[in-house]
Amino acid sequence: MTEYQSVGKSVTRLEALDKVTAETKYGVDLKFPGMLYARILRSPYSHARIGRIDTSGAAALPGVRAILTTDDSPPVSYNAVYSGLSDKFVKHLVQDQRVFDEVVRYVGEPVAAVAADDPLIAERALELIDVDYEPLPDVFTPEDALAPGAPLVHDESPNNIVGRPIFFQMGDVEKGLAEADVVLQERYTTPRHQGTPMEPHVCVASWDRQGKVTIWTSTQIPFRVRFVLARVLGISEGRIRIIMPQVGGGFGAKQEVSIEPICALLAKKAGRPVKLELSRSEEFACTTTRHGAIMDLRMGARKDGTLTAMDGRLILDTGAYVAHGLGVATLASISFTGIYRCPNLRYEAKVVYTNLSTSGALRGFGQYQVLFPVESHMDMLAERLGMDPLEIRMKNHIQVGEPDPRTRFILESCGLDECIEEGARRIGWHKKRQQRSEGTVRRGIGMSCIMDVSGAKPFLPEQSAAMIKCNEDGSVTLLTGVADTGQGIRTALAQIVAEELGIGAEQVHVTAGDTEITPFDLGNYASRTTYVAGMAVRKAAAEVKSKLSEAASEMLEARLEDLVWEAGRIYPKGAPQKAVSVPQVARYAQHTKAVSIMGTATHTPPHNAPGFQAHFVEVEVDTETGRVKVQRVVAANDVGKAINPQDCEGQIEGGILQGIGFALSEDLRFDESGHPINARFSEYEVPGPDWVPEIETILVEPIEPTGAYGAKGIGDIVVTSMAPSIANAIYHATGARVRRLPLSPENVLQALDESKGSGAAG
Amino acid sequence: MNRKRVPLTLTVNGEEVSLNVEPRQTLLEVLRDELDLTGARRGCEENFCGACTVLLDGVAVHSCSVLAVQAQGSKVTTVEGLAADGRLHPLQEAFVEYGALQCGYCTPGMVLSALALLTEKPRPTEGQIREHLIGNLCRCTGYVKIIQAIQAAAAKMEGGAP
Numbered sequence: 009m010t011e012y013q014s015v016g017k018s019v020t021r022l023e024a025l026d027k028v029t030a031e032t033k034y035g036v037d038l039k040f041p042g043m044l045y046a047r048i049l050r051s052p053y054s055h056a057r058i059g060r061i062d063t064s065g066a067a068a069l070p071g072v073r074a075i076l077t078t079d080d081s082p083p084v085s086y087n088a089v090y091s092g093l094s095d096k097f098v099k100h101l102v103q104d105q106r107v108f109d110e111v112v113r114y115v116g117e118p119v120a121a122v123a124a125d126d127p128l129i130a131e132r133a134l135e136l137i138d139v140d141y142e143p144l145p146d147v148f149t150p151e152d153a154l155a156p157g158a159p160l161v162h163d164e165s166p167n168n169i170v171g172r173p174i175f176f177q178m179g180d181v182e183k184g185l186a187e188a189d190v191v192l193q194e195r196y197t198t199p200r201h202q203g204t205p206m207e208p209h210v211c212v213a214s215w216d217r218q219g220k221v222t223i224w225t226s227t228q229i230p231f232r233v234r235f236v237l238a239r240v241l242g243i244s245e246g247r248i249r250i251i252m253p254q255v256g257g258g259f260g261a262k263q264e265v266s267i268e269p270i271c272a273l274l275a276k277k278a279g280r281p282v283k284l285e286l287s288r289s290e291e292f293a294c295t296t297t298r299h300g301a302i303m304d305l306r307m308g309a310r311k312d313g314t315l316t317a318m319d320g321r322l323i324l325d326t327g328a329y330v331a332h333g334l335g336v337a338t339l340a341s342i343s344f345t346g347i348y349r350c351p352n353l354r355y356e357a358k359v360v361y362t363n364l365s366t367s368g369a370l371r372g373f374g375q376y377q378v379l380f381p382v383e384s385h386m387d388m389l390a391e392r393l394g395m396d397p398l399e400i401r402m403k404n405h406i407q408v409g410e411p412d413p414r415t416r417f418i419l420e421s422c423g424l425d426e427c428i429e430e431g432a433r434r435i436g437w438h439k440k441r442q443q444r445s446e447g448t449v450r451r452g453i454g455m456s457c458i459m460d461v462s463g464a465k466p467f468l469p470e471q472s473a474a475m476i477k478c479n480e481d482g483s484v485t486l487l488t489g490v491a492d493t494g495q496g497i498r499t500a501l502a503q504i505v506a507e508e509l510g511i512g513a514e515q516v517h518v519t520a521g522d523t524e525i526t527p528f529d530l531g532n533y534a535s536r537t538t539y540v541a542g543m544a545v546r547k548a549a550a551e552v553k554s555k556l557s558e559a560a561s562e563m564l565e566a567r568l569e570d571l572v573w574e575a576g577r578i579y580p581k582g583a584p585q586k587a588v589s590v591p592q593v594a595r596y597a598q599h600t601k602a603v604s605i606m607g608t609a610t611h612t613p614p615h616n617a618p619g620f621q622a623h624f625v626e627v628e629v630d631t632e633t634g635r636v637k638v639q640r641v642v643a644a645n646d647v648g649k650a651i652n653p654q655d656c657e658g659q660i661e662g663g664i665l666q667g668i669g670f671a672l673s674e675d676l677r678f679d680e681s682g683h684p685i686n687a688r689f690s691e692y693e694v695p696g697p698d699w700v701p702e703i704e705t706i707l708v709e710p711i712e713p714t715g716a717y718g719a720k721g722i723g724d725i726v727v728t729s730m731a732p733s734i735a736n737a738i739y740h741a742t743g744a745r746v747r748r749l750p751l752s753p754e755n756v757l758q759a760l761d762e763s764k765g766s767g768a769a770g
Numbered sequence: 771m772n773r774k775r776v777p778l779t780l781t782v783n784g785e786e787v788s789l790n791v792e793p794r795q796t797l798l799e800v801l802r803d804e805l806d807l808t809g810a811r812r813g814c815e816e817n818f819c820g821a822c823t824v825l826l827d828g829v830a831v832h833s834c835s836v837l838a839v840q841a842q843g844s845k846v847t848t849v850e851g852l853a854a855d856g857r858l859h860p861l862q863e864a865f866v867e868y869g870a871l872q873c874g875y876c877t878p879g880m881v882l883s884a885l886a887l888l889t890e891k892p893r894p895t896e897g898q899i900r901e902h903l904i905g906n907l908c909r910c911t912g913y914v915k916i917i918q919a920i921q922a923a924a925a926k927m928e929g930g931a932p
Contacts, residue, residue, distance in 0.1 A: 024866040027874030028858070030809030030849045034875065037808040132771060206813050206821055206875040206909050256811075256875030257909055288814040494873025494910050654869040658911055662872065665912030689818040689907065697903040697913040 009709065013575065014506040015717045018654030019513045021499045023254070035210035035226045035253045036285055043212070044073050044123040046274050046284040047130040048267075049137055050294065051112040051119050054148070054363040054682030055159070058110050059140030061120060066133040071125035074278035075133070076270065078119075081108035082242055088264040088331045089368075092235035097468055100171045104162055105329045107240065107269045111144070113161055113328035114365045115682045116294035123274040123282045146363040148682055150302065150325045153360050161328060161361035170330045170359040174337040176345060177354050178413050181306070184317025184352030188308025190392045191317075195304050196381040196747045198731075199675040200297040200325070203370050204694055205493075207256020208291045211271040214281035221272050222249040228258040228491045229531030230521050236265045241272060245523075252521030258493035259666070260369035261295055263533050264331050292687035296368025297676050299336050299359075300325040301377035309389050313403045315350040320378060322357040327366040333359040336367075338467055339534075340374030344382065346412045346618065347459040348404040353413055363682050369533060371666065372728045375460050380749065383456035383732030387739065397736065398428055398437065401457050405620075415466055417615035421720070423646030423708035424457060427622035430706050431455070431644035435624040445741065448632050451639075452741025455624040456732035461616040462648075462712075462721035463536035471612050472541040473527035474548040476505065478605040480598045482591025483515040484552065489529030490541045491521050495723055496655040497537040501545045503651055504716050508549035509556070510576030511590055527610070535619065535721025538651060542716035544611035551607030556590065559597040559605065563588055617712045619720045620646040623664070623729035625701075627737040631760055634753030636738060638668055638699075638730075644706040645726070649718030653707060656722055660705045663726025669695040671731035675750050780841050782807070783851025791838045798822045798833040801848060809849035809878035813907070820906035823879035824848050830886035832905070849878035852885070861885055864923035865916070872910035880906050884920045893924055 026032040061077045085103040095101070108118060120137050124130040145159035152158055153168040161168055185191050211225040221241070227233050230250040238245045255262065267284050275282040286295065301324050308317040322340060326333035337357035345353050370376075390400040406412070408422050432438070432455075440453040463470045475487040486505055492498045502516035520526060529541055557578065561568045566580035579587035588596075597605050626640040643660050650656045673693040677685045686692045711718035731749055739745050744759040775790035782805060791800050801807045801824065810833050813821030817835040824833045825847035852859040861881050864870070871877045880903070887894055887902040894902070899920050900913075908916065 018869070020866060021869070021871070023874075024871060025858070027871050027877055028849075028862040028865050028881065029853055030807075030878050032874055033808065034811070036811070128771065204909055206819065206873065206907065207811070208813070255873065257873040259909070288816075288819075494875075496872065658869050658872055658915060661912035661914040662910045663912070665914075666909065688816055689814050690816055694907060694909065695912075696907065697900040697917065700900065700913050700917070703912070703914055 012507050012717070014503045014513050015651050016653065019499060019503055019652055021496055022502055022514065022518065023498065032254045034207055034256055035212065035224055038212050038224055038253060038283065040214060040281040043281040043283055044125060044278055045127040045130050046121055046123045046271060046282050047127065047134055048118045048270060049120040049134045050116045052115060053112065053141050053143050054115050055144040055146040056112050056141040057144060058112060058119060059142055062138040063120065065136030065138065066122060069129060069133050069136060071129040072122060072133045073125070073280065074123040074274050076108065076121045076273055076277065078108045078110055080273060080277065081106050082240060084240055084242065086236060086240050088236060088266065089335065091239045094469065100334065102171050102330045102334065107273065114363055116365060117328065118270060121270045121274055123278045146682055148362055148364060148678060150323045150360040150362060153362050161363055165361060168361040170326060170333055170361060174334065174341065174357040176341050176414055179352035181317045181319045181352045181354040185306060185308040188316045189311045190389055191306065191308045192385055192388055193306040194385065194747055195302065196384065198301045198377045198380055198749045200300045200367065201370055201670050201674045202292055202297050202676050202692060203259035203261035204291065205257025205259055205261055208288060209262065209267055209286040209295060210284065211267045212281060212283045213272040213275035215276050219243065220247045220249065222251065223268055223272060224251045224253050225268055226255045226262055227252060228262045228493055228533055230491060230523050231489055231528050232531055233265050233268060234523050237268055240265065240269050249524045252491055255491070255493040258532060259371045260373065260533065263369035264296065266295060288689070289687050292676065292692060293684045294365055296331065296366055298370035299333065299367040299377065303378060303381045305381045305385055307385050307389060309393060311393065313393055313395050313400045315348055315404050317352040318350045319354040320344055322378065324357060324359045325362050325364070325367060326359045327362055327364045329366045330359060331366050332368045335467070336374040339464065340378045341414055342461055343375040343459050344378040345414045346406060347457065349406055349410065364678055371724050373534065373724060375458065375724065376728045379458055379728055380731045384735055384747065387736045388745065397455060398432055402428060405457060420617065420714060421648055421710040421712040422620060423710035424620040424622065426708045427620060427644035427646055427706070428457065431622045431624045431642045434704060434706065435626065435640070435642040437624065441740070448630060450629045450631060450741035451626065452629065452737040453624065453626050454733050454737030454740055455622060456729045456736060458621050458725050458728045459618045460725035460728065461534055461618050462539035463613055463616045464534045465613055465616045468530065470530065470536070470540055471610060472529040472544040473610040474541065474544040474608065475527055476548045476552050476607045478552060478594045478597065480595045482511060482589065482594045483517060484509065485517045485519065486545065487526045488518065488520050488541055488545060489526045490537045491532035493532050495532065495659065496652065497541065500538055500651040500655065501541060504542055504546050505549045507717065508546060509553055509590060510573060535723040535725065538719045539617055539715050539721050540611060540613050542719055543613065544609050546716040547609035547611060548607040551609065552605055555605045555607070556593050559601055560588060560593045562601060563593060563596050614714050617648065617714055617720045619648070619722060619725050621725050621729060623733050625733040625737050627734055627741060629738055629741045629756065631742060634757035634760065636672055636734065636751055636756060638701040638734060640702040642704045644708055645722060646708045646710060647722050648712035648715050648720030649709050650707045651717065651719050656707055657705045659722050660726050661703055664703060664730060665695045665700065667727040667730030668699060670727060671734050671749065672751050776839065778838055778842055780843060781845045783848060793837070793839055795838045796834050797836040797838045797841050800838040801833060807848045807850050811875060820879045820883065821876050823882050823906060825882055825886055828886065828889060830883045847882065849881055852881070860926045861923040864919040868915045868919035868922060870911060870915040870919035876906060876908045880908065880916055888924055888927060892928065896921065
């Protein structure tokens with residue numbers, strides 16, 4: 009393993025000092041002269057036609073400066089995620105949203121908006137807006153939405169199915185199942201999760217007199233927001249500037265155009281800057297959640313453990329608008345078909361409308377909904393075959409050199425075997441699997457393997473660009489379009505540049521996420537930034553290095569090909585005493601040679617370099633209350649190469665806790681009129697510090713040849729393992745198989761009852 | 771709407787401040803909107819998440835649930851008051867060193883909550899740290915490095931909180 013001077017070191021976050029002293033400003037901290045405050049009036053009905061809207065009372069309130077209703081909505085239908093992408097990538101673009109529609113389709117959908125001198129006046133103004141609603145029949149579950157005669161959420165979508173089902177097939181599953189010695193069929197359900205970043209959505213918009221709008225927004229995707237907004241607002245991308253302030257967490261909740269159109273339109277109408285912040289209840293009830301899912305899974309295996317068939321039928325609840333829906337359905341197929349070698353595959357996903365809030369991106373995007381079923385199934389198949397759960401996975405998982413069935417990309421790095429073996433060793437797998445506990449509180453151990461992509465190639469125009477310029481002091485300024493929502497990408501990119509140039513990471517000044525200044529990047533999602541932007545940045549740094557070499561060769565009066573670079577010093581081969589430092593060369597170039605040294609690069613990755621992980625858990629199950637406690641986790645992750653090990657650990661630890669929340673308790677529920685029941689922290693339980701198990705992390709580094717210094721992504725994969733690992737551990741502890749998430753006391757007790765009824769071993 | 775203001779005097783980060791506030795304004799709103807102290811943040815509306823945590827007469831409170839007028843005559847400490855003479859408080863140093871922050875939104879609240887704990891219990895057990903931090907949510911870190919940082923700061927501060 010190569011030892012580097014910056015890459016591979018747990019370099020302190022560049023922005024840590026600012027964050028720990030609150031120097032860092034978030035969107036909500038922005039203040040501009042004349043700035044107004046906005047609030048949104050939201051539909052109390054799950055499905056209704058909007059009639060008359062009387063805003064006269066609100067308009068008369070002193071301090072109200074602008075009001076928007078359906079009349080102000082641009083007459084454009086869009087998709088908050090995909091509008092503007094070329095048809096090479098989005099073959100079936102469904103554009104079903106408007107800024108203010110004449111029909112509202114979920115409780116909480118915006119109906120009107122107000123900008124006023126302060127928030128209190130804006131809130132009071134909302135109360136004075138009078139709206140006539142004509143309620144329409146509604147539908148709240150995918151099963152109900154698919155039933156014949158169900159009310160239509162969108163008239164254009166018969167049966168409430170969005171577009172066409174996503175379908176993939178290879179070989180012949182019926183034949184494969186017939187050849188199997190063991191066939192297992194089950195149904196699994198996963199709920200709606202809310203990412204709950206600690207910072208709610210916030211946006212500030214301001215127009216200049218040339219018709220250009222600047223929008224500071226808490227987003228993961230500045231450039232994608234720009235091109236979707238171009239369509240929504242009817243102005244071209246160059247007239248829209250999106251600036252990311254520091255963002256307080258995303259996780260997918262900030263991965264589409266959301267409050268930006270309303271904010272921009274209010275600012276235009278008022279002729280003043282407008283700030284729009286969401287409350288936490290709006291976050292829960294009116295921003296995107298994970299797609300609730302039902303998966304019917306059939307898998308077949310031979311006696312020796314080889315898989316012969318996988319048939320997955322997925323139904324995704326996309327809520328009132330499709331937005332990310334078809335993307336989730338498509339990307340889910342990658343891990344489903346890609347993780348295990350299987351000659352006969354069938355995958356079908358239906359994306360279904362309901363009159364609930366729009367579903368969207370959330371960490372684990374699609375992989376979450378399919379790998380909980382697959383990893384539960386693998387354990388059950390192993391049991392039927394008398395195999396250890398590790399053995400069946402090691403036998404079947406994809407290996408380096410093999411093609412992904414869906415994308416045909418050849419796998420170039422895979423550390424999964426090492427993850428499994430090392431993880432098993434550290435947790436004491438084999439010994440603990442033999443142990444059976446008695447009594448009302450049972451202990452169990454379980455694991456799961458997860459595969460997740462680094463970037464969304466081939467489904468999106470994956471790319472990142474970088475620009476670097478040298479300063480006279482030998483520091484450099486890196487301009488990158490990436491979105492740092494807290495995961496630490498700016499520091500990782502600085503380390504890559506630092507490594508390339510032999511300077512310290514603190515010598516790399518990073519500006520990120522401003523569509524006017526920084527070059528294009530698709531954003532923070534699909535665990536893509538280290539893998540894609542990392543390479544763009546490395547290439548740009550390499551160009552800077554070669555130009556510094558040219559200047560050095562002039563300074564040293566040596567031939568370019570004779571120069572040696574060593575720890576930030578450059579000298580002619582054989583004459584280290586003549587060495588000059590990067591700062592000296594930079595100053596010489598700028599002030600003596602009179603050239604500016606800059607490097608630029610645009611990078612398209614060759615594929616999507618999947619990351620892998622094996623996460624092991626020990627749990628305690630109280631069979632009287634159904635309460636599950638995770639005692640210990642050993643988490644082994646193949647990250648290709650850890651650019652910053654401390655930040656990788658932070659991602660794993662954070663992902664495990666969020667994953668435990670998703671697995672054990674998180675479930676956004678709605679009542680019979682489509683109102684969210686538990687849209688608050690006190691009732692939608694997210695993990696607190698008392699939930700933290702003992703966590704041991706293992707970083708496995710097989711070195712991905714197409715990633716900068718071998719790096720792959722890590723952000724999404726880390727949340728997906730807890731649900732199947734815990735469910736597998738619950739089974740080991742009690743013999744009860746829970747197939748409905750969350751693994752709440754209620755669902756665990758039900759599974760325990762069912763297992764007693766069926767006479768399964770307890 | 772009655773927007774009449776009433777006088778309020780309190781000490782914020784060691785400095786006496788006199789201003790006029792609306793009786794309905796929370797301490798959080800006054801700190802942020804009137805005094806430009808942005809470290810305390812809003813993360814929920816139900817006195818739950820702790821992003822708004824400040825010290826009120828040394829006690830960690832959710833400033834979203836304290837009316838500003840209730841702080842009349844009191845001493846308020848926000849994260850901006852911690853770095854004395856430009857040097858970080860040992861807790862802040864430990865958070866940085868241990869990677870105990872990612873997006874940073876919850877960090878001021880966490881640091882102040884930890885400070886209140888260490889003032890009362892200079893060498894808390896890990897269990898005591900976890901229990902004390904209930905009331906400060908973090909969605910990024912999984913709390914692991916936060917707990918480690920607090921333990922490290924406690925060890926460094928041994929001999930009394932500065």
